[in-house]
Amino acid sequence: MTMMPTGTNxxxxxxxxxxxxxxxxxxxxxxxxxxxxxxxxxxxxxRKRFIFLCSFLAALLTAIIVLIIxxxxxxxxxxxxxxxxxxxAMAMLGQLGGLASLAGGGGGAASMLGLKNPDDLYxxxxxxxxxxxxxxxxxxxxxxxxxxxxxxxxxxxKSNTKILSEKSSLISISVEDHDAKRAANLANAYVAGLHDxxxxxxxxxxxxxxxxxxxxxxxxxSKLADAExxxxxxxxxxxxxxxxxxxxAVIATIMQLQAQIxxxxxxxxxxRSSSTNQNPEVITLQSQIAALRAQLADFEKGHPGAVAAExxxxxxxxxxxxxxxEYLRRMRDVRYQETLFEFMxxxxxxxxxxxxxxxxxxxxxxxxxxPERRSWPPRTLLTLLAFVLGAIFSSLWVVLESAYERAMRExxxxxxxxxxxxxxxxxxxxx
Numbered sequence: 001m002t003m004m005p006t007g008t009n010x011x012x013x014x015x016x017x018x019x020x021x022x023x024x025x026x027x028x029x030x031x032x033x034x035x036x037x038x039x040x041x042x043x044x045x046x047r048k049r050f051i052f053l054c055s056f057l058a059a060l061l062t063a064i065i066v067l068i069i070x071x072x073x074x075x076x077x078x079x080x081x082x083x084x085x086x087x088x089a090m091a092m093l094g095q096l097g098g099l100a101s102l103a104g105g106g107g108g109a110a111s112m113l114g115l116k117n118p119d120d121l122y123x124x125x126x127x128x129x130x131x132x133x134x135x136x137x138x139x140x141x142x143x144x145x146x147x148x149x150x151x152x153x154x155x156x157x158k159s160n161t162k163i164l165s166e167k168s169s170l171i172s173i174s175v176e177d178h179d180a181k182r183a184a185n186l187a188n189a190y191v192a193g194l195h196d197x198x199x200x201x202x203x204x205x206x207x208x209x210x211x212x213x214x215x216x217x218x219x220x221x222s223k224l225a226d227a228e229x230x231x232x233x234x235x236x237x238x239x240x241x242x243x244x245x246x247x248x249a250v251i252a253t254i255m256q257l258q259a260q261i262x263x264x265x266x267x268x269x270x271x272r273s274s275s276t277n278q279n280p281e282v283i284t285l286q287s288q289i290a291a292l293r294a295q296l297a298d299f300e301k302g303h304p305g306a307v308a309a310e311x312x313x314x315x316x317x318x319x320x321x322x323x324x325x326e327y328l329r330r331m332r333d334v335r336y337q338e339t340l341f342e343f344m345x346x347x348x349x350x351x352x353x354x355x356x357x358x359x360x361x362x363x364x365x366x367x368x369x370x371p372e373r374r375s376w377p378p379r380t381l382l383t384l385l386a387f388v389l390g391a392i393f394s395s396l397w398v399v400l401e402s403a404y405e406r407a408m409r410e411x412x413x414x415x416x417x418x419x420x421x422x423x424x425x426x427x428x429x430x431x
Contacts, residue, residue: 043402044395051394058390059383066379074375075183076174077368079191081122119165122194125201126163126173129154131193138189139182161190170365180370187368194362213348220344224337231330251328255336257296262340264289 044051125131136142136153147153162174173190177183268285276282407413 040399043398047398051391051398054394054397055387055390058393059387062386063379063383066377066382069377070178071374072176072178072376073180073183073371073373074174074176075180075187075368075371076172076366077187077191077364078170078172078366079194080170080363080365081119082362119169119171122171123163123165125197126171126190126194127158128197130197131190132157134193134196135186135189139186157186161186163190173368175368176375180372184368184370191362191364198362209354210348210351213344213351216344217341217348220337220341224334224341227330227333227337231327231334234327234330237326251332254296255332257292258332258336259339261289261292261296262336264292 132154142153145153145156160176164172173187175183175186264285
């Protein structure tokens, strides 16, 4: 399509003599055809009505579109997650060394999961399906989002939600919705959903210890009951109620050795979970356990080395009557299980107290309020942007049109353009 020169174009058309006149600066034909800033200013001034009309139409069309687009409101709530702190139970946990790490000490679930920022744990819980499904059911978002499956409603809710962990240890939850009131309700519903989820999960360090020692107490209770039943059966079978003399000293020593071996094995297992077998502490504990087991074997098997020292009043178990020995062994098991059971029970009660001291786990710093202004679309900004873009593209069109008209005035350029059109027509017909 040939573009004809417009009547409003007032640019000067150079004559043949002007074209043949030599340039004082020796410029080439390309420099002669270039448009300087003054020529552009004159060209834009001549076509100012066209440029303004295009800009106005672009702004008007954009204004109509943004009026049709549904408005969106954004509501934001800010919460303070629980802060990890030392508890009274940690002091007693130090007695067992590595057992403290198994009980969740020193960082709670965040350290056990390897999270650098503890707030990332709560961000993950807020984005979980359990929290989002509760919100979807509570506010019937399946119908509002026109979703047939929960997975579609989750995707829509997740796309409308932004959860950020700030450097100040605060977590902000922003929800977008076409209804301002519902946007605020959804943002606050995330906090309520996190409360409900954390009531069923052990997230803090105190809760981790409470769950750990609760399991240990149940195990020790079962073991203590079995030991008591075995002791009762031994009493009935042998008729012995309580042996006297050196046998009690022997069994007391054996009980202490057994307890030391068990505690060392627990600590060794904790170290192996985070260290290799070449760790100096692991090697030292293995040597101590081996020495304690050798000493225990001396007492139980009646090895002469166990009583060779001068002044030692203990006697090997081989010299104790079989019936008394059986009774003492059962008594040792009962006392050993009683000791562990009492220790685990105390730790369990202290963990429960520490968990109760934490009080409200999630603290709401700024609850979500009904937004008074829309967050999208920014009508004024988009309209002004459309006006500017319309001016830019219309100005570019004027420049290209002027360049085309100038090219058509030159026979050589006109011939090339005609040849190009002819080539394009031939190719189009072939296609």
